[in-house]
Every structure is written in C-alpha cells, then in structure tokens.
Amino acid sequence: MRALPRAALRACTKPGTRPLMNTVIACGGTGGHLFPGLAVAEVLRARGHEVMLFVSEKEIDSLALSGRSEFRFHKLPTVGLPSPFSPAILGFARRFAESLSICRGIYRKFKPHAILGMGGFTSTAPVLAGKLRGVPTFIHESNAIPGKANKLTARMVRAVLLGFKECAPYFPKVRTEVTGTPIRHELRPIDRKLARQRLGLREDLLTVLVMGGSQGASGINQAMIKSLPLLHGTPIQAIHLSGARDERLVADNYHRENIPAHVAAFHHAMEEVYSAADFAIARSGAASLAELAAFSLPAILIPFPYAAEDHQTKNAEIFVRGGAAIILKESDLAADLLAQKIRELIEHPNMLQRMADNSASLAPKNAAALVVETMERYTQPNHDARL
Known part of the structure; x- marks a missing residue:
C-alpha cells in the first residue's frame, strides 16, 4: 500500500492531535x-513534518549530504562575519543580502511554520527571513559559550535551545531550554569485536581514537606523531582520522613505529x-563531546x-x-606529555573505566527529540499567552 504524501497527512490531522509543520533548519x-x-531533521521527518535544510557552500556540507536524498536542501552564500574595519x-554584506533574498523567495513557496538555526552565520539569514514573515524562530547553541552569530540571532527568536546549561546566563533576555546537543540516529554502539574487524584492527589491544573534528587537526596530528616513538612496545593500537592533508604522513609514522593503526582522512560510519x-584524543567541539559521551568514551x-x-x-x-x-x-x-597521559590511561584500567x-x-538523552518537542510546543496557538 502506497504511503500517503505528507500534504495528505497534514490534511488528515484530527483536531486535538499534534499539527504537522513545514520546518526549516539552517545548519551548514x-x-x-x-x-x-x-x-x-531525522526526528522531524520521522514525526511527519516536512523538512528543508539551508547549508553553506563548503565542501563538508556537500560531503555530509551526499546520499541523503530524503532531505531537500539549498546552499546559501553567507560567510563568517569579518572585522567591521576589514x-x-x-x-x-553582499552575500548576506543575497542569502536573505534567497530565503524569502523560498519561504513564499514553502510557507514554513518553524525555523531553527543551529549557529554560525549560515543560520542568521534564514532566521531573519522567518522573523520578517512572523514565523516562530529558534536557535540551538551547542557550546558552553555562544558564538557571535547566535548572540546576534537570539534577538529574533522565541527560544534559545542549549546543549549545556552553563550557557544560559549568556542569554538573559530570551527564554532558554536545555535540550542537549543532538546526535544522528545512526550513531548507536555496535559490537566492539565486529567494529574492530571492520577496521582491520586486533581484538585484544587497547584502542585509542585520535580525531581532530570534521576538518582534521594538524596540531593533534603532529603531537601524536611525536608521541609514537615513546609508545613503541606499548600494548595499544590506534584509529586516527587525520584529515586529507596529513593522511599519508600519519600512516607512515605508525608503520615506522610498528603500532597497529587504521588511518584515514575521514570515516563516514562513525x-x-x-x-x-x-x-x-580529540578536540572539544560540542558535537564531538556529545558523540563521545553517547559511546561512553573517556578522552584526552x-x-x-x-x-x-x-x-x-569551556566545553572541555x-x-x-x-x-x-x-x-x-x-x-x-x-x-x-601526551605519551605520558596515554600511558597513564593504559596502565590504570580502573581509572579508565570510571x-x-x-x-x-x-551523554544527552534524546536531545534531537527534545529539540523537536520544544519547537512543536512553542508553535502551538496561544503558547505565549499560556506562559
């Protein structure tokens, strides 16, 4: 039996049930x-809502959305805010005006009911365009200290959704809701033995994951390379996500020190x-921390x-x-110093377990669902009056 299109589902929504929404997420x-x-977006779609994404023109956005045909998305030419004297x-200003015009044109056809900005200046134009239409708008701030874009955009929203409660004092004039930082549905633990087999690693060695965030981190790569001679003979193996620029250099150094390792620029099945x-061993962006916690991983x-x-x-x-x-x-x-900290974790398994x-x-509990439920609640008729 063919599933009903979402427009038909919306038309069939009964009085008293949760109304379905056209939603926009600006997240590039x-x-x-x-x-x-x-x-x-995954949770919104699972709950029957329509979803449109606004992303940037950067390569990482295109890579992450490749194969995600279930989502409609548009690229915006917005760039980060430079110094006002630059x-x-x-x-x-030109790119921001162009982005705002694109959003307003799309909104005339899509008719959004709620708009969520995930931070960065890719989210500011979509939120402003929504504000100009009188549409409920929201931002999510994952970090312990908000960025410039969210500080500015917070003036236009019904509520700021937070990854860390410690961030609330930075938004004294707007409602805040602590939701945690959402992680993707596919990021669920699998059997450790199977995971190591897929990566070509041994099953019996303590395994360190070294990563520098979505674009790699040369500083972490270099520190780890310099530590490897001091870890020679240690019962350890590594998964090292180096970014494209340092991949060959990093792999050669593990091979030279005879330390088993899976080295890759990126790995899509995180x-x-x-x-x-x-x-x-990782950076401490909020999304990375949420994912590490979801897998019970301690970290340097x-x-x-x-x-x-x-x-x-502050996040760390x-x-x-x-x-x-x-x-x-x-x-x-x-x-x-890095080698010493690695050895301490290896030599003190009880501490590592704690x-x-x-x-x-x-770990955030159902953060994506909490974000969606908050958006649904704030977009109900007369929500402000009930508050």
Missing part, C-alpha cells in the same frame, strides 16, 4: 552545526570507530586554541569536572 558551515541539524565586510575505541581533550571566545576550553572543562576527560592545551603539547562511566552520564 561546520560539522558542529551540520550534524546536530541533520539529527533534528574590506571583507562589504563582501559579507559508529564503527567510536564502538571500536577505548578512549579518544585538546581544545582548538583559536576557537571563538575559547569556547572549546565541563567534561573534566564531570570526571570524563583530561584537558591538555595545544601550546603545552610536548611529545612526552572515566567511561562518567562520560556516559554526561
């Missing part, structure tokens, strides 16, 4: 914006690498030193206070 630019946005501000690992966190407002350090400190992570500054990353349990306790 980085993996930290894109992947949580896709997680929300000549680039003119290009920013549930495999998370399930195969015992602990991670190396915050990106140039993140806006140093928000990655939440996990350190929760007993799930160790934090190392990239500027302090001598080879012997950190794993603590990591699991920090």
